[in-house]
Amino acid sequence: MVRQSADARREQLVEAAIRVMIRDGVARATTRAVVGEAGLPLGVFHYCFRSKQQLLHGVIERIMLRSLAFPPVTPTAGATPRDLLHAYLHAYWDRVRQSPDEHQLTYELAQYALREPGLEDVARRQYRQYLDANVDQLEAVARLAGIRWSLEVPVLARYGMNFLDGLTLNWLIDRDDAAARAALDAYADHLSTLAVGRD
Amino acid sequence: MVRQSADARREQLVEAAIRVMIRDGVARATTRAVVGEAGLPLGVFHYCFRSKQQLLHGVIERIMLRSLAFPPVTPTAGATPRDLLHAYLHAYWDRVRQSPDEHQLTYELAQYALREPGLEDVARRQYRQYLDANVDQLEAVARLAGIRWSLEVPVLARYGMNFLDGLTLNWLIDRDDAAARAALDAYADHLSTLAVGRD
DNA sequence: GTCTATAATGGGATAGAC
């Protein structure tokens, strides 16, 4: 076995844990399954992590970083507000369609964190960061499209984020592409009515 | 121990399971915890249910019935469309505020069902029924308020259901009443713009 | 530092007494 720093080992185990969780669900990501996925002996686990909860903590933080690292709205010359909204929403929806299991994992982890005494705060911070990212995106769209939002941006960001969460959750369950698409279009239409010209 | 029919026993165990799941989460609802909650010996379990999964099946079906048994929109004389929308949305939101843990359980169960080979269909039917119930509610509001919806009702129902799901999930995590309220108001405003007078 | 062996616990399910 190659000798590695404890930090490198931890990262390796966190990545393995994420793969197991995406494939089999959080409940089935036992220490054995994780070290098995990483191709390491079981003993490795407990001199990298004090406990399984510490691994989960690492997993949630890493998943958070990954979700936030999505491409920002690109400044296309001459794009109408409608084009930009379209790009903004489809960038999100394409990611969901591309990696449904990864998105399902984020919901599973949020539920898990709510039930685990030491982890509620992590879930809270996760949602806080999502909200901030949404605020940034909406402001970027407004800037690039030369409009402003007729609703306070934090309210609109939460409203939109909640809708997209629900849309995703629903689609993960019924996989009804047409219905999801129709709801997404309804949201896009609504957003365009909230975009007004700058003074 | 009082002698009871197997059906009565099953119901008793399902109710006990729901109490445990609301209190401690789905993952901690072991067969032992469930029979303990019901005040029954462990042996009871396996001549009421073939397996633990069969119990989960019963739990999901019962939770579904419970969620659907909410009061319909009441026909108040002389109510404006805005009043009716307000009543409709607050009826939902009050239920969430009143029993957050029960709502959290529905999301946990949906996730659980998605991961359990025999149960995906149950989750699908659950969401299908919610959607149908939302269609009914929206049509009732339109009838009572003397308006019609400028969007196809099934699309609007899914859109609204998705938003409310996301709103609930977000609030279960951060418990931010003010933010949830603001988002709910934004949705109410949006709905009223979609309500148009009948021809 | 690395890994094997094993402890300690808790899980679902069952056999068999009553």
Added chain:
DNA sequence: GTCTATCCCATTATAGAC
């Protein structure tokens, strides 16, 4: 039908050899 005792397996965690 009812319940006790138990099986057998999987889990987290640790002790201690190398």
